[in-house]
Amino acid sequence: MVLAEIIQPSFLVQPNMKVYINGIGSVNAQQAGYTDNFLTEIQQTEQHSIRSIEPDYKAFINPTLIRRMGRIIKMGVASAKMCLNDAGVEQPDAILTGTGLGCIEDTEKFLGAIIQNNEQFLTPTSFIQSTHNTVGGQIALMLGCNNYNFTYVHRAFSFESCVQDAMMLLAEKAEQNVLLGGVDELTVNSLKLIERLGQLKNHPITSLNLLNYKTRGSIAGEGANFFVFSTKHTESSYAQLLGCKMLYKPENTEEITESLQQFLQQNKVQASDIDLVLYGYNGDVKYDRLYTEVKDKLLSKSSVAYFKHLCGEYHTSNSFAYLLAAHILKTKSVSPSILLDDKKRLVKTILIYNHYRGINHTFSLLKAC
Amino acid sequence: MTDRVVVTGIGIISAIGKNTDESLQHFRSATSGIGAITQIDTIHKTNLPVAEVKYSNRELLNLLNIANKKCNYTRTSLLGMFAAKQALESAGIHSVKKKKTGLVSANSVGGMDKSEVFYATFLGHPKKGKISNIVGHDCGDSTEHIADYLGIKEQVTTLSTACSSSANAIMLGSRLIQHGLLDRVIVVGCDSLTKFTINGFNTLLIFDKEACRPFDATRNGLNLGEGAGYIVLESEKSAVESGKKIRGILSGFANANDAYHQTASSPDGNGAYLAMSQALSMSNLQPNQIDYINVHGTATQNNDLSEGIAMKRIFGETVPRFSSTKSFTGHTLGAAGGIEAVFSIMALEQQLIYPNLRFKTPIPELQLIPETKLIEGAGIKHILSNSFGFGGNNSTLIFSAA
Numbered sequence: 001m002v003l004a005e006i007i008q009p010s011f012l013v014q015p016n017m018k019v020y021i022n023g024i025g026s027v028n029a030q031q032a033g034y035t036d037n038f039l040t041e042i043q044q045t046e047q048h049s050i051r052s053i054e055p056d057y058k059a060f061i062n063p064t065l066i067r068r069m070g071r072i073i074k075m076g077v078a079s080a081k082m083c084l085n086d087a088g089v090e091q092p093d094a095i096l097t098g099t100g101l102g103c104i105e106d107t108e109k110f111l112g113a114i115i116q117n118n119e120q121f122l123t124p125t126s127f128i129q130s131t132h133n134t135v136g137g138q139i140a141l142m143l144g145c146n147n148y149n150f151t152y153v154h155r156a157f158s159f160e161s162c163v164q165d166a167m168m169l170l171a172e173k174a175e176q177n178v179l180l181g182g183v184d185e186l187t188v189n190s191l192k193l194i195e196r197l198g199q200l201k202n203h204p205i206t207s208l209n210l211l212n213y214k215t216r217g218s219i220a221g222e223g224a225n226f227f228v229f230s231t232k233h234t235e236s237s238y239a240q241l242l243g244c245k246m247l248y249k250p251e252n253t254e255e256i257t258e259s260l261q262q263f264l265q266q267n268k269v270q271a272s273d274i275d276l277v278l279y280g281y282n283g284d285v286k287y288d289r290l291y292t293e294v295k296d297k298l299l300s301k302s303s304v305a306y307f308k309h310l311c312g313e314y315h316t317s318n319s320f321a322y323l324l325a326a327h328i329l330k331t332k333s334v335s336p337s338i339l340l341d342d343k344k345r346l347v348k349t350i351l352i353y354n355h356y357r358g359i360n361h362t363f364s365l366l367k368a369c
Numbered sequence: 370m371t372d373r374v375v376v377t378g379i380g381i382i383s384a385i386g387k388n389t390d391e392s393l394q395h396f397r398s399a400t401s402g403i404g405a406i407t408q409i410d411t412i413h414k415t416n417l418p419v420a421e422v423k424y425s426n427r428e429l430l431n432l433l434n435i436a437n438k439k440c441n442y443t444r445t446s447l448l449g450m451f452a453a454k455q456a457l458e459s460a461g462i463h464s465v466k467k468k469k470t471g472l473v474s475a476n477s478v479g480g481m482d483k484s485e486v487f488y489a490t491f492l493g494h495p496k497k498g499k500i501s502n503i504v505g506h507d508c509g510d511s512t513e514h515i516a517d518y519l520g521i522k523e524q525v526t527t528l529s530t531a532c533s534s535s536a537n538a539i540m541l542g543s544r545l546i547q548h549g550l551l552d553r554v555i556v557v558g559c560d561s562l563t564k565f566t567i568n569g570f571n572t573l574l575i576f577d578k579e580a581c582r583p584f585d586a587t588r589n590g591l592n593l594g595e596g597a598g599y600i601v602l603e604s605e606k607s608a609v610e611s612g613k614k615i616r617g618i619l620s621g622f623a624n625a626n627d628a629y630h631q632t633a634s635s636p637d638g639n640g641a642y643l644a645m646s647q648a649l650s651m652s653n654l655q656p657n658q659i660d661y662i663n664v665h666g667t668a669t670q671n672n673d674l675s676e677g678i679a680m681k682r683i684f685g686e687t688v689p690r691f692s693s694t695k696s697f698t699g700h701t702l703g704a705a706g707g708i709e710a711v712f713s714i715m716a717l718e719q720q721l722i723y724p725n726l727r728f729k730t731p732i733p734e735l736q737l738i739p740e741t742k743l744i745e746g747a748g749i750k751h752i753l754s755n756s757f758g759f760g761g762n763n764s765t766l767i768f769s770a771a
Contacts, residue, residue: 136762147626149624154526
């Protein structure tokens with residue numbers, strides 16, 4: 001990619017520029033990979049965490065490499081490869097990875113070894129793999145891809161920062177396929193910590209009833225969801241992405257609704273045009289309130305749906321919502337498992353509204369194509 | 370032609386001082402910041418030299434005028450807050466609300482300095498360990514503390530691509546301005562020394578037991594450092610409107626991937642070559658217009674050879690004057706690109722080329738000789754700065770005189 005010729009005047013999305021989601025790859029808690037049958041059979045759990053169903057990695061990664069890779073690396077690299085296959089893209093023009101916590105399994109391994117062996121007899125593998133851009137680096141290595149390769153690591157902005165960057169890249173040069181994804185892993189210790197931080201429900205649960213308890217805490221999750229973004233509509237196009245916006249630490253609900261209204265205006269969408277809103281409801285009564293307030297103020301006409309009972313709460317869980325939205329728009333069907341009302345609108349436009357602990361709020365708009 | 374992106378403020382803290390003046394004094398007196406470990410409890414205290422910031426966390430809190438001594442900021446946050454505030458002041462920005470102002474920060478190990486204290490207890494006793502020591506583990510934590518300290522809300526994000534993290538944050542910051550999403554952005558990075566990174570790089574056998582010798586035939590590895598470097602990027606229009614002094618222009622940048630090995634650089638320096646050539650192409654400069662290269666120059670066998678080969682592929686037999694300021698600051702990992710961006714702006718303003726300390730003999734395969742003495746009145750218009758990281762992540766920035 002030569003940036004010299006591509007920096008255009010100042011606006012994010014060029015007039016007439018359309019961004020399409022042309023490929024999907026996923027390692028998620030609902031099925032091994034991603035197929036058209038997505039959510040025809042719903043996985044539920046009584047655990048306080050939902051783990052990914054890992055596919056047969058040999059189909060995507062050189063078997064000699066699999067053994068050495070940490071779980072997050074396998075999830076990320078396999079998901080990226082699936083996605084490129086799905087889009088029919090061999091070499092992406094950019095690789096963008098979002099991860100809230102990075103390679104925590106390897107980080108813990110190396111940290112544990114330092115502590116247990118008093119800084120002696122250490123081996124480098126887990127240290128090398130603990131680096132936050134390992135997934136992005138391994139994808140490049142697997143593909144022999146010399147192109148632009150960024151990793152974003154900002155809590156619940158990690159994936160959305162990739163989306164923002166992808167849209168800028170496509171505005172800079174239209175003829176590109178940008179690979180981007182969100183990936184996070186759960187470990188035994190990270191789950192313990194999430195529990196100690198009071199972010200898990202402290203009573204028995206069934207994941208599909210997540211919103212019924214009206215108590216504090218949620219269920220933890222993990223996953224890897226990758227996408228190919230392009231300005232070209234192809235046979236494999238799932239949906240059109242109109243825009244994505246991040247809002248940091250709004251002081252009150254008014255600030256959120258104002259920011260959302262602005263975002264809709266920028267994208268020339270009326271609130272009444274939105275057929276379905278995918279909310280990041282995670283069952284934590286303290287934070288879910290914000291979704292309901294925004295819904296009541298601005299989005300009362302749209303169908304109400306949620307997704308974290310299917311994937312759990314994690315920093316890049318919104319990448320699962322993108323997968324879900326793209327799936328709905330392509331298949332023109334909505335799994336009843338995600339609906340919280342019976343408006344049953346024909347779904348052509350979806351808004352995703354997610355926030356992490358009231359701090360990192362994001363809005364995304366997707367449209368059928 | 371688009372509105373240019375210019376630098377209007379700089380802020381720095383590293384082993385060679387807590388501002389630009391102190392850093393300059395060290396450059397002028399050829400005094401490096403590399404010495405014994407004093408702030409970390411490690412078995413490597415006596416055998417591995419590092420480049421520490423000479424203040425404890427408590428002293429940093431005082432420097433930041435934070436009265437609440439109970440707040441449990443990670444060292445990474447403290448260093449970042451300190452340098453970012455300095456950059457904002459140096460740009461004469463009193464209110465971040467007046468224009469669309471964002472923060473793009475970078476680091477490599479987040480709040481690991483506290484995490485490793487926490488894990489020491491937690492691993493044996495899962496119900497124990499001070500929980501506030503783990504909440505700052507992730508890389509976004511320090512960014513949010515910096516944003517809150519400066520009152521920034523417009524755009525807040527964090528990059529982590531190992532040792533090129535900061536350079537990439539500068540690129541992102543510039544693009545956010547070029548796309549009209551921000552008028553100005555405080556960019557770049559911070560990292561603190563930790564037992565984790567000290568032991569990690571030690572397992573890779575790339576530490577020199579002495580102070581490092583970048584680009585020397587006898588180089589034997591790097592010394593870790595810590596610190597933070599921040600710059601304020603603005604659209605030229607925004608800077609001119611507010612009557613700001615333009616300190617430098619970010620005229621080119623590129624990120625490319627070596628796609629060769631998770632940690633090692635390729636023998637032909639392909640990623641480095643691509644990053645440098647694409648950045649040159651963006652800046653519309655010919656290689657012979659580059660007056661100084663602030664090399665990545667970690668002083669590992671692998672980096673300096675690979676980077677040198679890439680430099681020769683670009684510049685032929687007339688490689689510009691170059692030096693590695695890591696011979697002063699150590700390798701500050703995720704902060705390196707930020708610290709070296711600040712040094713680049715200082716070099717343009719002061720017309721200085723910094724010495725590459727402890728160089729004696731050129732690498733046989735390269736025969737490249739860095740500048741070993743401080744050069745004043747250097748006549749520099751364009752500086753190229755390299756930052757390369759794990760995952761084959763190679764980045765080049767080009768700064769030009771205003």
